[in-house]
Each structure stands twice: as C-alpha cells, then as structure tokens.
Amino acid sequence: MIEHHVYFAIFGFDHDPSQLDVLMGQNADDYWRQGESFSATVPEARRRENRWIISSQLDETASHRDHFEKLLLKLQRLQSQLNNLPDDCRYGIGVSHYFFMDDPTFYLPGEILDGFKALGFDISFDQLGLDHGPGN
Numbered sequence: 001m002i003e004h005h006v007y008f009a010i011f012g013f014d015h016d017p018s019q020l021d022v023l024m025g026q027n028a029d030d031y032w033r034q035g036e037s038f039s040a041t042v043p044e045a046r047r048r049e050n051r052w053i054i055s056s057q058l059d060e061t062a063s064h065r066d067h068f069e070k071l072l073l074k075l076q077r078l079q080s081q082l083n084n085l086p087d088d089c090r091y092g093i094g095v096s097h098y099f100f101m102d103d104p105t106f107y108l109p110g111e112i113l114d115g116f117k118a119l120g121f122d123i124s125f126d127q128l129g130l131d132h133g134p135g136n
Contacts, residue, residue: 005096006067007055008075012090020052024081029055054078064095068108072115079119093121 007029010020017031032051037043056062056070071093075082085091093116108123116123 005055005060005094006064006071007053007094008071008091009054009094010052010085010089010091011049013050013086013088015050017050017052023084023086024052024078026078028052029057065108065112068112068116072112072119075119076115082119093123 010017011032013020017028017033021027030051030053032047032049032053034047034050036047038045038047054071054074056067056074058067058070082091113123
C-alpha cells in the first residue's frame with residue numbers, strides 16, 4: 001500500500017490563516033491554527049504555527065505524479081499572488097509518501113519539475129524509512 005499527500009503551505013505569520021483567502025483569491029483547502037489539537041486521539045499534541053494549505057485534493061492512493069501535476073496546475077493559477085506574499089510569510093511544498101514495500105523509489109518527469117522551478121520552487125527529495133521489525 002502507498003499513500004501520498006502533496007501540498008503547498010504558507011506559514012510563519014501571526015494572524016488567522018483564513019485572512020490569506022483574500023490575498024490569494026481563493027479559500028485554502030485546509031487551515032492550521034496555532035494551538036489547535038492535531039487530532040482527537042492525541043489532544044495534547046498542539047499545532048505550533050498557523051498554516052494556509054492548498055493540496056492536490058486527490059485520493060491518498062493516487063500516484064505521486066498525479067498529486068504533483070494537480071498541485072502544479074493549482075499553483076500556476078496563483079503565480080501572481082505567490083509573487084506578492086508578505087515578507088512575514090514563509091512557504092513551501094510538503095510531501096508525505098508512505099510506503100509499505102521493498103522498493104520505495106519514485107520518479108517525476110522533467111516537465112513537472114521545470115513547472116515548479118518556474119514558480120520559484122526548488123524540489124528535492126529525501127526519504128525516511130522506518131523499520132518496525134524485531135528489536136526496533
């Protein structure tokens with residue numbers, strides 16, 4: 001089984017994240033508010049910062065390529081807004097790739113990587129493999 005989550009987030013600001021809807025010209029797909037609980041199962045875990053999030057909104061079982069393509073299309077429509085973000089905002093692309101298999105490699109074609117680069121994003125990949133075998 002493989003699960004993918006690909007999103008763009010704006011963070012590092014002190015106001016309510018929904019206020020960025022006006023600046024960006026659309027509602028976020030998700031908001032994180034500082035101090036909110038991450039989940040009902042672990043209510044003591046709290047969000048440490050505000051975030052305004054646009055995601056691919058594809059099913060988590062869709063391919064990573066499909067997630068990146070959909071997110072790229074959404075961000076290309078927001079290019080002028082991205083260029084005018086306030087100085088107090090940080091932003092970037094987030095990727096979660098959960099895999100349960102022997103070969104976790106993946107590939108993105110050059111045109112997708114070039115599309116993100118044209119928007120000012122450098123894409124790099126780092127993988128973390130967690131082993132839950134005996135003795136770990």
